[in-house]
Amino acid sequence: MQHLITDIQRFSLNDGPGIRTTVFFKGCNMRCAWCHNPETLSPSPDLMFYPSKCISCGKCFTACSVGAHILENGLHIIDRKLCKKCGKCTEICYAEALVMSGREMTVDEILFEVCQDKAYYDASGGGVTLSGGEVLCHTDFAAKLARACHEEGIRVAVETNLSLPYDHIRPLLSEVDLIMADLKLYDEEEHKKHTGLSNKNTIENILSIRDIPMIIRTPLIDGITATKENLRAIAGLLEGKENLIYYQLLNFNPLGASKYESLDAANSFSNLMPYNEEEMSAFGEMLSDINIRVKVGE
Ligand code: SF4
Ligand code: SF4
Incomplete structure (x- = not known):
């Protein structure tokens, strides 16, 4: 069994706790216009x-x-x-x-690369992060990979939009130690408009999954997700959630611009700049009266 992988990034520090290796799956079911990994969207190889x-x-x-x-x-x-x-x-x-x-790889091939840094994971509390693309669109393969990592004593996190029904994603989640899930917009119609999908499953999964530690994240996109109304609605939803580690507000990542150019793909956010430190702190302040831990930035 093989799967299309766009990249395996070693010594990753922003994809979960400790030192990690991030495996990027190719193919995503959402189409967020601000995506900073456009080469992971289609489920087939792309020439850059x-x-x-x-x-x-x-x-x-x-x-x-x-x-x-x-x-x-x-x-x-x-x-x-x-x-x-x-x-x-x-x-x-x-x-x-x-x-x-996009490179076809087997579980064993990925595992071989991932195991190179096991000593660093052990020393730093790190592990492997399965990312994308959307890893839940590839549950069978991802679950096999996660199981193989566990057999090697390596902890596994997923970066996901949690947009598929729970029954579909359960085989993978039963092999996962940490879920880092994005909820971009609270309003369902706005979510459909900007990502191409409803947020119904995402919200249901966030509320119903109680046995795996979770980090919920919102990328701050000016005038779309970065509004007081949206952030307060999402933060309010998370109040009282016992397995929530924190709610994270992520700054816009402009590094995808050169990838759009390399694919000859339209980039409607080519002029958008990340927020400065003061502006990021102000977003955190908007949620100060809501009883959850909020992390601002990376
Ligand atoms: S441009 Fe396309 S068809 Fe031509 S060699 Fe490169 S990948 Fe193959
Ligand atoms: S892209 Fe440029 S450097 Fe690469 S093979 Fe073609 S001409 Fe040579």
């Missing part, structure tokens, strides 16, 4: 092209059998309609200007 790294060696032009590499007014572009995503041009691009996002 970074012109700033290109040394104009021309090798990709000859490697591509369908002529998808084109010079247009002196500019090297890719005809995405012609590209068959075979990955041949990425294999000969030594400048790493061409990268295929």
Whole structure:
């Protein structure tokens, strides 16, 4: 059994407690316009092209059998309609200007990479984080991987939108030590408008899962999620939840911009800037009278 993985990031410090290795699954059921990992959205491989790294060696032009590499007014572009995503041009691009996002990997292959840093997990209280994409869209494979990690004595966290019915996600969650779940918007219609999906399952799962420690997070997007009304409604929902470690307000991450360019994908948030420290603190202050622990930023 194999699965498409976009990246395995070692020494990750922001994807849960301690030192972690984060495994990014490819394929997501939401379409948040501000997503900073656009290469993880589609469930099939994607060709990414970074012109700033290109040394104009021309090798990709000859490697591509369908002529998808084109010079247009002196500019090297890719005809995405012609590209068959075979990955041949990425294999000969030594400048790493061409990268295929999405590699078929087995549980054993991932486990081998993950086990390299076990000593660091043990020393720091870290482990593995299964992320994406949306890991719950790949429950069977993810559950096998999580089980294999546990057999090696490695703790497992998931980063998820919790958007699928509980019966579907139970096989994976029974192998998980920590859930880091995003609830972007409290209002269902607003949630549908900005993510493409209802938040009904997310809210139901957040309220009904009581036996696994949880961190609930909201990415702060100006004028959409970052409103007093939205943040107070979500924080209010979490009051009294005994397995909640904290509610986290995440600053906008602008690092996805170059990935959108590399995929020739539209980025409607290319001009959005992260909030400064003072502004982030002010969001935390908005929730000071609600009886939950709030963490602001990373
Ligand atoms: S192979 Fe890579 S470095 Fe060479 S022209 Fe193509 S993209 Fe540029
Ligand atoms: S991935 Fe394959 S089809 Fe697409 S541009 Fe590269 S060589 Fe051509």
